[in-house]
Structure formats: structure tokens, C-alpha cells
Amino acid sequence: MESAIPAHLETPRTRHKRVPDDYQPPYPSFVARYKPAVSRVVMAYFGIQYHGEAPTAATGALKEIAGLFAGVGGPSHWDRAHYVDQAGRENIVSVAYWDDVARFDAWFAPAREAWTGRVREDLGTFIEVLRPAVARHETLFSSPDRPEGVAVIADGMSGEVQEHAYWGGMRDRIPLSQADAMAPGGAPELIRDGARLRVKGHDNLCLIRSGQDWSDTEPSERKLYLDDVEPVLREGMDFLRDDGLAIGCYANRYMRVLAADSVSEKSYGQSWWKSLAALERWAESHPTHVKIFGAAMKYLSTLGPSAKLRLYHEVTVAAADEQFFEYLNCHPKTGMLAAVETVGA
Amino acid sequence: MESAIPAHLETPRTRHKRVPDDYQPPYPSFVARYKPAVSRVVMAYFGIQYHGEAPTAATGALKEIAGLFAGVGGPSHWDRAHYVDQAGRENIVSVAYWDDVARFDAWFAPAREAWTGRVREDLGTFIEVLRPAVARHETLFSSPDRPEGVAVIADGMSGEVQEHAYWGGMRDRIPLSQADAMAPGGAPELIRDGARLRVKGHDNLCLIRSGQDWSDTEPSERKLYLDDVEPVLREGMDFLRDDGLAIGCYANRYMRVLAADSVSEKSYGQSWWKSLAALERWAESHPTHVKIFGAAMKYLSTLGPSAKLRLYHEVTVAAADEQFFEYLNCHPKTGMLAAVETVGA
Numbered sequence: 080m081e082s083a084i085p086a087h088l089e090t091p092r093t094r095h096k097r098v099p100d101d102y103q104p105p106y107p108s109f110v111a112r113y114k115p116a117v118s119r120v121v122m123a124y125f126g127i128q129y130h131g132e133a134p135t136a137a138t139g140a141l142k143e144i145a146g147l148f149a150g151v152g153g154p155s156h157w158d159r160a161h162y163v164d165q166a167g168r169e170n171i172v173s174v175a176y177w178d179d180v181a182r183f184d185a186w187f188a189p190a191r192e193a194w195t196g197r198v199r200e201d202l203g204t205f206i207e208v209l210r211p212a213v214a215r216h217e218t219l220f221s222s223p224d225r226p227e228g229v230a231v232i233a234d235g236m237s238g239e240v241q242e243h244a245y246w247g248g249m250r251d252r253i254p255l256s257q258a259d260a261m262a263p264g265g266a267p268e269l270i271r272d273g274a275r276l277r278v279k280g281h282d283n284l285c286l287i288r289s290g291q292d293w294s295d296t297e298p299s300e301r302k303l304y305l306d307d308v309e310p311v312l313r314e315g316m317d318f319l320r321d322d323g324l325a326i327g328c329y330a331n332r333y334m335r336v337l338a339a340d341s342v343s344e345k346s347y348g349q350s351w352w353k354s355l356a357a358l359e360r361w362a363e364s365h366p367t368h369v370k371i372f373g374a375a376m377k378y379l380s381t382l383g384p385s386a387k388l389r390l391y392h393e394v395t396v397a398a399a400d401e402q403f404f405e406y407l408n409c410h411p412k413t414g415m416l417a418a419v420e421t422v423g424a
Numbered sequence: 425m426e427s428a429i430p431a432h433l434e435t436p437r438t439r440h441k442r443v444p445d446d447y448q449p450p451y452p453s454f455v456a457r458y459k460p461a462v463s464r465v466v467m468a469y470f471g472i473q474y475h476g477e478a479p480t481a482a483t484g485a486l487k488e489i490a491g492l493f494a495g496v497g498g499p500s501h502w503d504r505a506h507y508v509d510q511a512g513r514e515n516i517v518s519v520a521y522w523d524d525v526a527r528f529d530a531w532f533a534p535a536r537e538a539w540t541g542r543v544r545e546d547l548g549t550f551i552e553v554l555r556p557a558v559a560r561h562e563t564l565f566s567s568p569d570r571p572e573g574v575a576v577i578a579d580g581m582s583g584e585v586q587e588h589a590y591w592g593g594m595r596d597r598i599p600l601s602q603a604d605a606m607a608p609g610g611a612p613e614l615i616r617d618g619a620r621l622r623v624k625g626h627d628n629l630c631l632i633r634s635g636q637d638w639s640d641t642e643p644s645e646r647k648l649y650l651d652d653v654e655p656v657l658r659e660g661m662d663f664l665r666d667d668g669l670a671i672g673c674y675a676n677r678y679m680r681v682l683a684a685d686s687v688s689e690k691s692y693g694q695s696w697w698k699s700l701a702a703l704e705r706w707a708e709s710h711p712t713h714v715k716i717f718g719a720a721m722k723y724l725s726t727l728g729p730s731a732k733l734r735l736y737h738e739v740t741v742a743a744a745d746e747q748f749f750e751y752l753n754c755h756p757k758t759g760m761l762a763a764v765e766t767v768g769a
Contacts, residue, residue, distance in 0.1 A: 246591040366725050373718040
């Protein structure tokens with residue numbers, strides 16, 4: 080058993096963990112371990128948005144960003160996913176990860192210009208980037224042998240960690256929690272830069288990517304997941320997408336991961352939150368997530384250790400200067416635009 | 425909005441609350457307020473135990489304890505409840521509350537001798553007492569107009585309090601949590617005193633009485649409670665009674681409150697725990713309580729503010745010298761006896 084907080088990020092505590100030192104989680108979980116030399120990671124979401132059939136520009140844009148990713152300074156790993164948003168628009172988001180901010184910065188300046196610097200016909204584009212210090216970030220995996228998202232760029236997985244399977248574990252896994260309440264500071268602001276709309280975030284804004292992978296399930300387990308768990312998860316994701324703002328969820332996307340030529344058996348929810356506390360409150364006590372948690376618990380206690388469903392998440396609580404949000408030709412409720420005053424079309 | 429911790433019990437903090445200062449609970453709850461002069465409360469459980477039909481001695485014992493309660497120095501309030509335990513024995517427990525330890529002590533010495541000082545034919549008797557400093561104790565009520573249990577002896581109810589409707593609220597309402605992790609110390613020990621068996625508890629042993637009152641519900645709400653919630657609650661109570669020890673629950677009784685001449689529409693779970701942390705873990709993440717929580721949440725969100733079901737609890741984390749457990753002629757898994765090495769019949 081090891082701490083989710085790596086030794087080199089341990090700091091004197093002014094705040095306590097939520098569990099006693101002799102706490103034993105009831106089942107194993109694992110976290111991504113970066114090389115100690117990694118001080119920051121970068122997670123960058125490059126989206127396209129369109130209505131109905133994909134316009135010609137969509138194919139071009141997807142090829143273009145893949146080409147940029149493959150170029151000098153590109154990410155160590157990226158993946159792509161699709162969802163239909165609350166306005167009925169199709170969105171395809173290519174998510175890329177770096178473990179070297181200098182490399183990212185050099186790569187990003189021209190990539191940004193290419194992506195949100197010119198309007199494409201019938202196509203919106205957007206960029207959402209976090210570049211957190213590693214002390215502002217945590218991950219959690221139900222099994223150690225298939226990293227997803229940011230964990231793919233890590234050095235490897237931990238052994239079994241202590242800080243999980245209780246409410247508050249997410250906070251306790253973030254190294255900054257040792258001495259910081261991570262309270263949110265300020266409100267998001269809209270910045271108009273011609274047709275480009277930027278959102279200036281605020282201190283301790285929070286991002287979660289929470290994933291599901293049922294590709295290894297046998298037919299009976301797959302049916303149980305798709306019939307009993309997935310609809311409840313979808314209902315919760317829809318709630319956050321449509322009504323999340325009142326509880327501090329700025330935006331939510333329930334994404335289906337795209338494989339090379341097809342739709343994969345992987346999904347994830349990606350949501351932006353006013354604070355880690357707001358995310359905690361929803362997860363712990365909102366009826367929509369209590370239902371998700373109950374369905375997942377019933378599923379996992381029915382299947383026991385034979386369950387082949389894989390679950391993971393990554394959570395970041397970002398400083399204001401670690402955030403970047405830019406939207407071009409997107410509808411006014413796209414991503415963090417939904418968190419600021421309504422923008423005219 | 426006020427703190428559950430009364431002003432005169434505020435101390436410098438070395439430990440943080442689990443929620444930010446601007447946290448707003450999603451619905452109102454209330455706590456009992458004692459006069460500031462009250463430094464300790466006493467909760468004393470006087471039980472009888474028998475097999476099958478009530479023996480003659482049972483009626484006599486119930487009259488006797490009621491008489492003692494009515495005598496000089498007796499409790500400010502008491503109630504009585506019934507349950508069938510894991511050994512199939514009938515148990516009737518008379519629970520009494522004091523807000524003056526000196527008065528209790530003077531009353532208790534002869535009452536104890538009367539209750540567990542002599543064997544009654546075909547009848548077991550037991551006493552379980554806590555006398556906590558008020559800083560080691562908290563209550564919670566869904567409505568402020570019908571106190572139950574220890575709250576009946578309080579000066580009144582608070583206004584709406586902040587520290588509830590999140591996991592960790594129970595701990596945050598206990599004044600001692602401001603600077604103490606309330607970790608358990610030691611293990612319970614059996615002391616044989618002739619036929620009397622005493623259990624010596626340990627520091628920070630925890631008691632919860634968690635009650636339900638459906639007496640005000642209209643037929644449709646009553647049906648919903650009894651059909652959809654009560655069976656799930658009972659299942660969780662049975663789990664704690666039969667299999668709780670492995671997760672730190674020493675004993676659990678799911679009690680039905682007895683009215684003057686009949687069975688009331690009130691129940692409560694009463695359980696002894698190794699620590700507040702063990703109780704927290706069960707409540708937050710054990711499948712049996714997750715089901716209870718899910719059923720209650722579904723019920724309350726279906727009914728909304730029109731729900732007439734009343735819920736309350738009282739929780740104490742007691743110092744070692746605030747505890748007293750004594751059993752005479754009871755089966756060896758009665759109450760805290762279940763927490764110590766098996767005792768020969």
C-alpha cells in the first residue's frame with residue numbers, strides 16, 4: 080500500500096486527510112506516476128463543431144490537427160472522441176497530452192493560429208487547455224495495465240494506493256490538498272478578440288475526465304453494463320450538460336471515444352467545474368450521481384473481481400494562469416462559453 | 425444559517441471542516457441546543473431479554489425501571505423500544521436521558537443494583553450508558569418541531585445549520601472535531617464480576633441512534649416508505665447486526681418504538697462502533713448503506729418538501745471513562761458482549 084501522493088510531492092501538512100492512517104480501502108486502485116522531473120503536464124482539447132452532416136471542412140480539420148500532433152513538439156499521446164451537444168451539434172474533440180511545457184508552448188503558438196485563427200466554412204473550432212503543476216492533478220485507475228488519457232504519458236502506474244474508495248479521496252490524492260483548500264477565486268470572463276471568443280478562467284477551476292472501457296467485457300457483463308449502468312450514467316451526464324450551471328458545473332460532455340476507423344467501446348465524461356468542492360458535492364449527494372454510484376456499486380458487487388469493466392479518471396484543479404479557452408464560430412453555449420454572459424451569434 | 429457547533433464550544437481549529445465556508449446545504453436541517461451550562465448529557469439503555477413468551481419477570485422489570493425513572497433524580501425523558509435480536513431473543517430497551525451527571529450518578533448506583541444486581545427468572549438484563557461531554561456529541565433533525573431521544577431534554581432546536589447533507593457533516597457537527605481526529609484507542613475488554621459481565625470500552629468508541637418517524641405520513645407516503653424504503657433499511661440493519669464486526673460495528677439493534685399501549689410508527693437503529701471513522705466508511709460506501717441512501721433519496725426527491733417522514737439521529741464519540749456496559753443473564757452476543765471474546769453461557 081502506498082500513498083497516491085508521490086514522495087517528492089509530500090509537503091508539511093496544514094490540512095488532514097479524510098481517513099485515518101490505518102485506513103484500508105476495500106478494493107485496489109492505482110494512480111499514474113510521472114518521472115519526478117516532470118513538473119507540469121498539459122492536456123489540450125481541440126474541438127470541431129458542426130450541424131448535421133459533416134461539412135468538407137470537418138474532414139480537413141481533423142486531418143490538419145492530426146498532422147500538427149504528429150509534427151515537431153507534438154504530444155506524447157492523443158485520442159479522439161465524439162458527442163452531440165445540448166444544441167444538437169456534432170462535436171469531435173481531439174485530446175492531446177504533453178509532459179513538457181516548453182515543448183508544448185513552442186508547438187502551440189502556430190497550432191493555435193491554425194486552429195482558431197481562421198474561420199472554416201460551416202465549422203466551429205475550439206481549444207481548451209490546462210497546463211497544471213503536477214501537485215494540482217491526480218488520476219485513478221481500477222486496473223494498472225491499461226493507461227488512458229494523461230496516464231499514457233506517465234512513467235507507469237503505482238502499486239495499490241490508499242486514498243480511494245471514500246468520499247474525499249479525490250481531494251486527498253491531489254498533492255496541493257496537503258496545505259491548500261483549493262477554494263475558487265473569481266468568475267469566468269469573456270474576452271472578445273474579433274471573431275475569437277476567449278474565456279478567462281479563475282483560480283482553482285476544476286476539470287475531470289472520467290472514463291469507462293467495456294471493450295474487454297464478455298457478452299453477459301457487457302449487457303449488464305449497457306442495460307443497467309450506462310443509461311443511469313447518461314442520465315447524470317445529461318443533467319450536468321443541461322442543468323449543471325446551478326450546482327457549479329460549467330460544462331459537461333459525455334464523449335464516445337473514436338477508434339481509428341470506428342466507434343470504440345470506451346466513453347468518458349469531461350466536465351468543467353467552478354471548484355473541486357462543487358464536483359465533490361455533486362458526486363456525493365446529487366440524486367443523479369447517487370444513482371450512478373448505486374448502479375455501479377450494484378454492478379461491481381454482482382460481478383466481483385471478475386468484472387472486466389475498466390474505470391479511470393483524471394482531475395485537475397488549475398491556477399488561473401494554467402488555463403486557456405478559445406472558441407471560433409461555435410454556438411454560444413459551447414464549453415466554457417456557457418459559463419459567461421450569453422454571447423450573440 | 426448557523427453552525428451546528430454552538431458558539432460556546434468553538435475552539436481554535438487544527439482540523440478543517442470538509443466544506444468551504446460558503447457551503448449552502450440543499451435542504452434544511454436542525455440540531456438540538458442545550459443550555460450552555462450543560463456540560464454533559466447521559467444516555468442510558470436499560471434492556472431486558474427473554475426467549476419466546478414474556479416471562480412474569482419481564483412485566484415486573486419493565487414496571488420497576490419505569491418506577492425508578494419516575495423517582496428522585498430520574499431522567500428528564502425516556503422512551504422504550506422492542507426488537508428481536510440475532511439469537512431470536514426478544515429485547516425491550518428503556519432509554520433514559522439526563523443533562524446533569526451528578527443527578528444521574530446519585531440515581532444510578534441503586535438503580536444499577538436493582539437492574540443487574542440480581543438474577544431474574546428467565547430474564548436477562550443489561551445496562552449500556554454513555555455520559556459524554558457535550559463536545560463529543562451531535563444531533564441532526566429533518567424538522568425542528570418534534571424532538572426525539574436526547575433532544576427532548578435540550579433547551580430547544582437550532583435554526584437551519586450549515587454542516588449537513590454532505591459526507592463528513594456528522595464529524596463536522598461534533599465540536600471535538602475542530603482539533604481532534606477522534607481515533608479509537610485500544611480494544612473492548614471483558615470483566616467478569618460473578619454473574620455480571622462488564623465490558624470495558626475504549627477511547628472514542630462511537631454510538632449512533634438513527635431514527636425514523638412515519639406517524640404523520642398520509643396513506644400514499646406511508647405505503648411508499650413501508651414498501652420502498654423500510655425493507656432496504658431493514659436489510660442494512662440486519663447486515664450490521666449479523667456481519668458488522670468485520671467493518672467495526674460492534675452491535676446493532678433495529679428498534680421499534682413502543683407507545684403507551686401499542687407499537688408506534690417510529691423506529692430507530694442503535695449501533696455501537698469502534699470509531700466514528702468506521703461508521704463514516706459504512707455510511708458512505710458500503711453497498712447496504714448506499715442502497716439505504718439511494719432509496720431515501722429517491723423517496724425524498726419524489727415527495728419533495730411535502731414529505732411527512734421525519735428523520736433524526738444522535739451520535740456520540742465517547743472517552744473511555746464515559747462508558748459503562750453491564751450484562752446479566754444475557755446471551756453471549758448481546759450488545760457489546762459481541763465485541764469481546766466469546767463468553768461461555
